[in-house]
Amino acid sequence: MGQDVHKYSIKGLSCANCALKIENTLKDQNFADVQLNFATRVLTFSCGEKKCDSHSKEINAIISKIEPGAQAFPEITMDQPQDRNWIAIVRITVSLLLLGLGIVLTNPSMTEQVILTGYMSFFLAYFIAGWKVLKNAILQLRNYDFTNEYILMSVATIGAIIIQEIPEAVAVMVFYTIGEYLQTKAINHSRQSIGSLLDIRPDQAHLVVADSITTVPIAEVKPDDIILVKPGERIPLDGKIVKGHSNLDMTTLTGESRPVVVKEDDEVLSGSITSSSIHIQVTSPCYDSTVSRILNAVENAAKNKSKTELFITRFARYYTPLVLLLALFIAIIPPLLFRQAFDVWVYRAFVILVISCPCALVVSIPLVYFSGIGKSSREGILLKGANVIDSLNEVSTVLWDKTGTLTVGKFKVITIVPIPDYSPHDILAYAALAEAHSTHPIAASIREAYGKQVDLTQIEEYEELPALGIMMKTKSNESIVVGNDKLTHKVNCPHSECIRDETAVYVIRNGEYIGHIIIDDQIKTSSYEAVKRLKSQGILNIGLLTGDSKNVAERVGKELGIDQSEIYANLMPLNKLEILERYIYKKNGVGAVIFVGDGINDAPVIARADIGVAMGGIGSDATIEAADLVIMEDNPSKLSDAIDIAKKTNRLAKQNIVLALGIKAIFILLGAMGLATMWAAVFGDVGVTILTVLNSLRLLR
Ligand code: ADP
Ligand code: MG
Numbered sequence: 154m155g156q157d158v159h160k161y162s163i164k165g166l167s168c169a170n171c172a173l174k175i176e177n178t179l180k181d182q183n184f185a186d187v188q189l190n191f192a193t194r195v196l197t198f199s200c201g202e203k204k205c206d207s208h209s210k211e212i213n214a215i216i217s218k219i220e221p222g223a224q225a226f227p228e229i230t231m232d233q234p235q236d237r238n239w240i241a242i243v244r245i246t247v248s249l250l251l252l253g254l255g256i257v258l259t260n261p262s263m264t265e266q267v268i269l270t271g272y273m274s275f276f277l278a279y280f281i282a283g284w285k286v287l288k289n290a291i292l293q294l295r296n297y298d299f300t301n302e303y304i305l306m307s308v309a310t311i312g313a314i315i316i317q318e319i320p321e322a323v324a325v326m327v328f329y330t331i332g333e334y335l336q337t338k339a340i341n342h343s344r345q346s347i348g349s350l351l352d353i354r355p356d357q358a359h360l361v362v363a364d365s366i367t368t369v370p371i372a373e374v375k376p377d378d379i380i381l382v383k384p385g386e387r388i389p390l391d392g393k394i395v396k397g398h399s400n401l402d403m404t405t406l407t408g409e410s411r412p413v414v415v416k417e418d419d420e421v422l423s424g425s426i427t428s429s430s431i432h433i434q435v436t437s438p439c440y441d442s443t444v445s446r447i448l449n450a451v452e453n454a455a456k457n458k459s460k461t462e463l464f465i466t467r468f469a470r471y472y473t474p475l476v477l478l479l480a481l482f483i484a485i486i487p488p489l490l491f492r493q494a495f496d497v498w499v500y501r502a503f504v505i506l507v508i509s510c511p512c513a514l515v516v517s518i519p520l521v522y523f524s525g526i527g528k529s530s531r532e533g534i535l536l537k538g539a540n541v542i543d544s545l546n547e548v549s550t551v552l553w554d555k556t557g558t559l560t561v562g563k564f565k566v567i568t569i570v571p572i573p574d575y576s577p578h579d580i581l582a583y584a585a586l587a588e589a590h591s592t593h594p595i596a597a598s599i600r601e602a603y604g605k606q607v608d609l610t611q612i613e614e615y616e617e618l619p620a621l622g623i624m625m626k627t628k629s630n631e632s633i634v635v636g637n638d639k640l641t642h643k644v645n646c647p648h649s650e651c652i653r654d655e656t657a658v659y660v661i662r663n664g665e666y667i668g669h670i671i672i673d674d675q676i677k678t679s680s681y682e683a684v685k686r687l688k689s690q691g692i693l694n695i696g697l698l699t700g701d702s703k704n705v706a707e708r709v710g711k712e713l714g715i716d717q718s719e720i721y722a723n724l725m726p727l728n729k730l731e732i733l734e735r736y737i738y739k740k741n742g743v744g745a746v747i748f749v750g751d752g753i754n755d756a757p758v759i760a761r762a763d764i765g766v767a768m769g770g771i772g773s774d775a776t777i778e779a780a781d782l783v784i785m786e787d788n789p790s791k792l793s794d795a796i797d798i799a800k801k802t803n804r805l806a807k808q809n810i811v812l813a814l815g816i817k818a819i820f821i822l823l824g825a826m827g828l829a830t831m832w833a834a835v836f837g838d839v840g841v842t843i844l845t846v847l848n849s850l851r852l853l854r
Contacts (some may be wrong), residue, residue: 158186158576159208161184161196161225163216169339170301170515171220178215178441184208184455188456191519196225214698222290228263241334244281248327251278256320275323283310283326302510305477309506313831316496322832325507328832332839333686336596339846340516353405353424354444355389358382361432371439378435390423396432401425406443407786408533409648426673446777447535454526457538461806465518469511476821483825497827504824506836513813518806519648519847524852525802534795535787540782544764545799549744550736551792554758555699555709557594557751558768559680559789564598564672567655569741571640571668580668584660587623587635590615593657596623597636598672619754622658622698638702639723641666654708656701676709683789694736698729698758731760737763749784766792791851798852805852816841 156549166172172191179187189622200208209227211622216223223622250275259272279286284305290307306329313322358371358383366381371389374380379395382388387400400412401427412428414419414506424444441447458466471675488495522539529536538541569577584605589612600607614626621643622636633643641648648666649660655673659666665792687695696719706722709761721732736746748755748762750767756779759765767780769787777783783793820837823829829837 154559158197160200161209161228163189163210163223163225164217165223166191166194166220167223167333170510170512170807171223171717173469173515174219175216178219182211182215186456189514190523193523202711218292218296221289224819232793241330241456245327245331245334248278248330251275251281252320252323252327259320272319275319279310279323279326282323283307286326287595288328294599299521300306301354301510305473305506307508309503309831312499312503316499318500318831320633325831327368328835329507332835332842336512336839336842336846339850340520342850343757352424353387354448355387355496358389365768365852370377374439376435376438380433380435382433384427384429387426388421388423388433389442390435390436390439391431391432392421392435394419394421394431395434397430397584399431399789400428402428405531406447406533408531408791409786409788447530454538455538457655459522459539459543459806461543461803461810462518462522462539465514465810469515472511476505477490479821480509481739493852501824501827501829504831505821505827508820508824508829508838509815509829510838511813512838513842513845514810515816516842517809517813517849518848520849521802521806521809521852524849525798527764528852529795529798532794532798534791534798535777535783535785536795536839537783541764542802544781546803547743547745547794548692548764548796549740550694550696551687551747551787552694552696552698552736552746552762554717554749554750554755555697555701555706556674558565558714558749559683559697560673560674560676561710562751564595564656564674566598566602566670566672569668570671572666575667575670580660580670583633583667584658584664585662586627586746587615587625591617591623593617593672593806595656595672597753599658599670602670617628632661632663634728635659637700646743654707659838660714674832677787677789679788679790680713683792684715686790686793688714690793693744696732696736697721698724698732700724700726700729726754726757729755730761733758733762747792749789801852805848809848812848813841813845 172189175196176189177185179189179198183201183203184198184205187198187209188679189196191209193687196212197359205211209225211544212225216225221431225787255271255275257276258274259268260271261268263271286303286306289303290301291303293301306325310322310325313319313325341746343800351546354371356370357368358374359366360374361381362381380390380392390508394415394417396417398414398416401415401421402412403422404410404426406422412426415431421427421431422444424447439510480502480588481503484495484499487493488498522542525542527535543687556562566581569578569580571577581599584599586607588599589607589609612625613628616624616641618624618636620633621640623659624632624634624636624640624644628630634640635658638657638659641661644661644664646661646664646666648661648669655671658670658672660670661667675769684695695715697706697713697715699706701722703722706720707717710717710720721728724732731746733746740746745763747764747766748758749766750759750769751757751767759767760779762781764782765780766782767777768784768789768791782795784795818828821835824834
């Protein structure tokens with residue numbers, strides 16, 4: 154996305170159907186990348202080809218035409234605009250009282266005078282409860298939109314008044330208003346719980362200049378500025394500690410609740426909470442901080458809609474007009490066919506109108522997926538879209554990278570074996586020189602074992618070969634090759650065979666094998682649980698793909714309980730891709746194949762998998778880019794958490810669909826048979842919306 158992305162928060166947006174229409178209208182008006190998230194009420198779009206310098210006016214015109222009273226504001230606020238609660242409550246109470254009064258006073262045993270007062274009372278109740286609905290209906294008619302809920306309600310109730318079902322008409326209006334009120338409350342509640350999940354970015358920072366401290370908006374803080382973070386505060390921007398030490402609570406970033414100890418010179422990530430005062434030198438601007446990237450990922454996630462959401466969008470487009478036709482059919486055909494009184498069937502048609510609003514689905518389904526994404530981000534699992542939730546529900550194969558993913562990736566040099574003319578220290582010195590620039594965990598362990606500064610000026614030429622090792626030349630024209638067995642064959646240099654259960658790094662100087670370094674890695678304790686849980690979740694194939702040697706791979710695999718036949722060793726990144734594709738081909742369109750990597754040279758495989766998972770993704774742009782799912786904490790068993798959340802999300806979405814469509818279908822049937830009154834219909838309509846919204850929220854618990 155370029156600079157051209159505009160973001161608005163929309164206040165007063167209360168009807169999900171309208172949100173859908175706004176989105177579609179903007180698309181029709183040639184705005185690009187239009188995305189209106191009903192749960193957060195955030196509208197994003199870009200102008201694309203369109204000239205839209207004064208887009209704010211145009212956007213607002215479109216919005217208020219579709220949902221009168223809604224307005225777009227260019228800043229993003231997650232918090233609720235104050236709902237005028239008490240006005241709604243007074244309106245509801247008064248209209249309820251008037252409705253009751255009307256019912257009592259219109260009792261046939263009353264005098265004519267009293268009955269007349271009773272009807273006055275009905276009409277007052279009708280208008281007090283329904284003026285907003287009627288007003289909106291008239292406004293909508295001007296848009297030639299006949300399928301919104303305001304019009305449905307107005308037509309049904311005015312029609313009922315005409316056929317002299319006055320108490321019913323009033324009751325529908327009053328209960329519809331009560332329902333709207335409760336529904337808004339439920340939606341606001343859910344917005345708040347989701348909002349608080351995402352409320353992990355402080356707006357301000359304490360900027361330290363000379364000896365004075367000023368509090369400024371984080372956008373004003375630039376890289377290299379020094380900021381102070383006080384105990385209990387969230388770190389607003391990524392940076393390096395220049396003064397102080399602390400225990401960091403990184404729960405919101407990784408889901409891991411154990412505090413992380415940091416001291417001077419350590420990197421700290423925005424979003425974590427410090428236990429004591431620290432001074433930080435800022436390393437990245439605010440739009441690029443870790444916490445901004447997380448928020449962006451979650452906000453953009455709504456863009457990739459799930460199959461269910463897409464289905465509901467399509468469904469809503471046909472459903473309402475269909476029900477309208479059905480109502481019309483029921484009002485006209487049976488009376489003509491069976492020569493029955495019109496008003497009986499017209500009443501039935503009105504019952505169907507009242508029940509016909511698709512709100513329950515349109516509101517609750519996106520809410521379910523958004524809650525699913527929010528819930529997982531709270532667990533330190535970033536999903537790049539609701540479509541990932543779909544795929545997670547179908548997982549049949551999980552392929553793991555080994556080094557750094559299932560193993561700690563912190564190698565330790567155990568033994569150094571030189572040939573006779575060399576000392577262990579020589580071997581280590583050559584290896585450390587070659588590994589000076591590598592970010593591979595093996596390189597780090599060799600540098601650590603060497604313990605001294607490497608003279609970087611000695612390096613003349615240098616090449617890192619992924620999954621093999623390093624080839625380099627020094628200023629004094631010595632060639633050094635450091636890497637695995639495969640690399641020694643590649644450079645045609647024989648060496649004494651060394652079969653051990655650890656990883657061996659061979660050192661070759663000027664074409665001559667001079668020794669090897671044995672290093673060892675450890676299996677993460679959480680890896681045992683990860684494999685066990687995947688098995689119990691019914692995942693058919695669990696495989697291990699590694700560039701490391703066969704011995705090491707088999708030892709690790711055996712210990713974790715991975716089947717021998719699914720362990721693949723000595724792989725180059727391209728071979729990993731081949732094996733992944735073999736699995737994708739084998740599943741034949743059914744199921745999904747996951748690849749989990751730690752992001753070091755696995756990006757192509759992560760990108761190709763049905764679900765590419767990057768683990769320990771914090772702080773690395775490239776992995777967040779390539780992956781569909783990022784596990785923030787270095788914990789493989791989080792994958793099973795993600796699958797669990799996805800399963801639950803799917804279950805709730807299905808429940809909502811069955812609940813909403815089921816109840817609507819029953820009421821339409823009962824209405825058509827004359828067994829449901831308008832009272833029942835309005836309770837059914839409102840009730841099911843509230844029920845489905847509340848059901849969606851169960852995810853966040
Ligand atoms: P995995 O697939 O298990 O994550 P990698 O693809 O990162 O492993 O690396 C595979 C193998 O390549 C390592 O086990 C090691 O033998 C060799 N290797 C890769 N990079 C280096 C390096 N910088 N120095 C030495 N050996 C390396
Ligand atoms: Mg790796």
